[in-house]
């Protein structure tokens with residue numbers, strides 16, 4: 001009996017200790033400097049898309065995520081941590097990127113993310129690093145030529161949950177119905193299976209889909225401005241400043257331009273000079 005009581009006592013102390021340690025851990029994660037931790041571990045953990053051709057797409061051949069955002073993150077990592085700095089990547093979607101950032105699973109989001117006033121209430125953004133604009137992808141031969149053709153009852157348009165494209169589209173075509181999918185792979189699949197007359201999101205993303213799917217094309221001019229920023233948790237000013245300095249540096253040394261040309265130089269219908277501004 002005595003033995004059992006002693007054993008239970010020990011168990012309780014261990015539980016209390018574990019609780020204290022874990023709560024310390026959480027407190028630390030929230031207030032810790034992301035930049036100091038990145039410098040200590042020589043690693044920055046970036047949230048990138050893995051379903052978005054040209055920006056962040058999983059290459060099944062080598063399980064590497066590749067795209068413009070990924071290359072930008074790698075270039076920024078070298079600027080911030082030095083040539084031996086490591087960029088680590090975690091897959092995010094339009095819907096999961098803010099929660100993953102807020103929970104401390106990732107240090108920053110570089111994932112086709114528009115700087116918007118609503119998002120600025122919950123996260124901080126770097127300076128913009130790319131200019132996109134919202135547009136439409138339709139099947140070739142479709143009668144849809146612009147958003148005006150979709151502003152009718154009975155029209156269905158596809159978009160992705162967590163993207164500002166949903167609200168943007170509802171503003172310009174309030175009569176249409178927007179069907180939300182989980183990610184861009186699913187949204188494209190839904191367009192192909194005829195679940196909507198058009199898919200709406202940023203032109204760069206849509207042109208990436210069109211390049212892979214010759215039966216589809218981007219129509220109408222961009223009807224919004226989508227300046228992309230790198231999102232960082234609130235309270236990490238030092239990290240945001242470092243990112244901005246690094247962005248400036250890669251623009252100055254020509255690396256930014258090389259990355260833009262690598263991904264968008266051959267995409268017809270995309271004004272990469274405009275995107276770079």
Ligand code: GLU
Pocket residue numbers: 094111112113114160162163164165201202226
């Ligand atoms: N740039 C838009 C956004 O931030 C659409 C692209 C995306 O879903 O990431 O919501």
